[in-house]
Amino acid sequence: MAQAQKKGTRIGRGRVLKDEQIQEILCRVAGGAVKSSLAKEYKISRQTLYAA
Secondary structure, three states: OHHHHHHOOOOOOOOOOOHHHHHHHHHHHHOOOOHHHHHHHHOOOHHHHHHO
């Protein structure tokens, strides 16, 4: 694992949302959108949405 980190290889599961999607979600939440409906729209869990 240390060798992989030296190479810059990411370890673990890949990200579900892209950076653009996260920014869009944050803007919509700031605008008053309901988080549970956003989670359904992006087909992710609410926990994933809160972690993003």
